[in-house]
Amino acid sequence: MEKVLRVGIIGAGGIARGAHIPNYLKCGDKVQIVAVSDVVIEKAEELAKDFNIPYAFSSYEDMLEEVEIDAVSICTPNKFHYPATIAALKAGCHVLCEKPPAMAVEEAEEMAALAEKIGKMLTYGFHFRHSPHVDTLKRFIDAGELGNIYAAQVTAMRRRGIPGWGVFTNKELQGGGPLIDIGVHMLDTALYLMGYPEPDTVLGVTYQEIGNRKGVGLLGTWDWDNFSVEDMARGMITFKNGASILLETAFAANVEKHDEMNVKLMGDQGGASVFPLKIYQEKHETLIDITPSHLPKEDFHEIELGRFVDSCLNGSEPISTPQQGVYLQQIINGLYESAEKGEAIKIIQKSLV
Template identity: 65%
Template sequence: MSKQLRIGIIGAGDIARNAHIPNYQNYGEDVHVVAVANHNKEKAIQCADTFSIPYAYEDYQSMLEEMSLDAVSICTPNKFHADQAIASLQAGCHVLCEKPPAISKKEAENMAQEAERAGKILTYGFHFRYTPEVETLKKFIDAGELGEIYASRAHYNRRRGIPGWGVFTNRELQGGGTLIDNGVHMLDTVLYLMGYPEPKTVLGATYQKIGNRPGVGLLGEWDYENFSVEDMARGMITFTNGASLTFESTFAANVEETSSKNVTLMGDQGGADLFPLKIYQEKHDTLLDSTPAYLEKRDVYQHQVHHFIDSIMHDSQPLSTAREGVIIQAIMEALYESAKTGEAVNL
C-alpha cells in the first residue's frame, strides 16, 4: 500500500489558492489537503469551503498539534516564515516554504538547522527552476557545454509593476521590496545554474524613486503613501571561485518593456541567455547560436509541488535545499547592508 500524505496549508491568500492547494489535490489519491490555517479565521473557512478541505484553523499551532500532518506549505508574509517553518519541522512535518526563505540570514540558518535536526525536508518556492528553459540549460551546463562559468548577469525588471494587493510594499511584514519579491527569483535561478557558488563580496544599491508617489499601476493601485520598500535594487556579487554576477530588479522603472527577465551566463566554452533560451559556442572555427526547436509548456507550480511530494515519497533531496536558502538570504542581507552603508560587504 502506498504512503498517504496529510497536508496542511498555512496562509489562505492567492499563492496558497492558485499555486499550492490545487496542485496537492491533483497529485493523486495518496495526497490529501486536510487543513488550512489563517490568522483571519473567516478567510480560512472560505478557503476550506472552496477547496473542500475538512478543517479550517485560525491558529496554525493548533493545526500542527491536532492534525497529525506529514507536510506543510507556508504561504504567508515573509516575516512569519521562520517561526512557522521551525514550528512545522518540530511537529514532524516536511516544509515547502514560499520565497524568500526568511527576512534575515540568521532566520534562514535557524530554519536549516532545525530541518537537519528533525531529519525533514525544507525546500523553497523558487519555481523558475522548474521551467523548461532552466531544466534544459542545466543539462547543457552539467554536460560541460559552457565550461567554467566565470561571469553572469541577471535581471527581473518591471516598468510599472508594483503589486496592488497583499503586503508587498510593507517593509515590516516583507523585509524588503523588489529584491526579495520578484528579484529573488532570478537571483536564485542564476545561482542555481552556476552551482550555488560560495559568495565572497556583495556591493549593492537600492532606490525608492517611483513607488512613493501616485502613478500608473499595471498590477493595480498600491498604497503609495505607506510605500516603505525599495522599488529598485542593483548589485554585484563576487564568489570564492573567482566568478562574478551583476544583478538588477525593479518594481517600477522608466524602461521600455512592461516586464523583462533574463539570465546571461558566460563560460570559457560557451555562453547562454535564458529567456528566450539561446546557447553561444565556437566549434570548428565557427560561431554558433543554438536555440531549441521546441520547449514544452508546463505549469511550473504543479511541477514544484509534485516534486516536493515525490521527494517525500522517495526520501530524496529536493531541487531547492535549505542550505541554498541560507546562501541566497545572506546575499540579499548583504546587498541591503551595502546599500545602506555605501560599502562592499564581505561574507
C-alpha cells in the same frame, strides 16, 4: 497500499489559492490536503470550503497540534516564514516554504540547522528552477557545454509593476521590495545553474524614486502613501570561486519593457540566455547560436509541487536545499546592508550545526 501525503497549508492568500492547493490536487491520490490556517479565520474557512479541506484554523500552532500532518506549505508574508517553518519542523513535518527563506540570515541558518538535526525536508518555493528552460540548460551545463561559468547577469525588471494587492510594499512584513520578491527568483535561478557557489562579497544600491508617489499601475493601484520598500535595487555579487553576478531588479522603472525576467550566463566554453532559452558557442571556427525547436509548455508551480510531493514520499533530496537558502539569504541581506551603509559587505560563513 501506497502512502498518502497529508498536507497542511499555512497562509490562505493568493499563492496558496492560485498555486499550491490546485497543484497538490493534481497529484491525485498521492496527496490529501487536510487543513489550512490563517490569522484571519474567515479566509481560512473560505479556502477550506472552496477546496473541500476538512479543517480550518486561525493558528498554525493549533493546526499542527490537532491534525495529523506530514508536510506543510508555508504561504505567509515573509516575516512569518521563520516561525512557521520552525513550528512545522518541530511538529515532524516536511516543509515547502515560499521564497525568500526568511527575513534574516540567522533565521535561515536556524531553519537549515533544525531540518538537518531532525531529518526532515526543508525546501523553498523557487518555481522558476523547475521550468523546462532551466531543466534543459542544466543538462547542457552538466555535460560541460558552457564550461566554467564565471559571470552572470540577473534581470527582474518591471516598468510599472508595483503590486496593487497584498503586503508587497510593506517593509515590516516583507523585508524589502523587488529584490526580495522578484529579483530573488532570477538570482536563485542563476545561482542554481552556476552550482550555487559560496558568496564572498556584495555591493548594492537601492532607490525609492517612483513607488512613493501616485502613478500608473499595471498591476493595480498601490498604496503610494505607505510605500516603505525600494522600487529598484542593483548590485554585484562575487564568489569564493572567482565568479560574479550583476543584478538589476525593479517594481517600477523607466524602461522599455513592461516585464522582463531573465538570467544570462557566460562560461569559457559557451554562454546562455535562459528565458527564452538560447545557447551561444564557438565551434569549428564558427560562432553559433543554439535554440531549442521545442520545449514543453508546463506550469512551473505544478512541476515544483509534484517534485516536492515525490521527495516527501520517496525520500529523495529536493533540488532546492536549506544550505542554498542560507547562501541566498546572505546575499539578499548583504545587498540591503550594503545599500544602507554605502559600502561593500564581506559575507562570513559559519557552521550550521
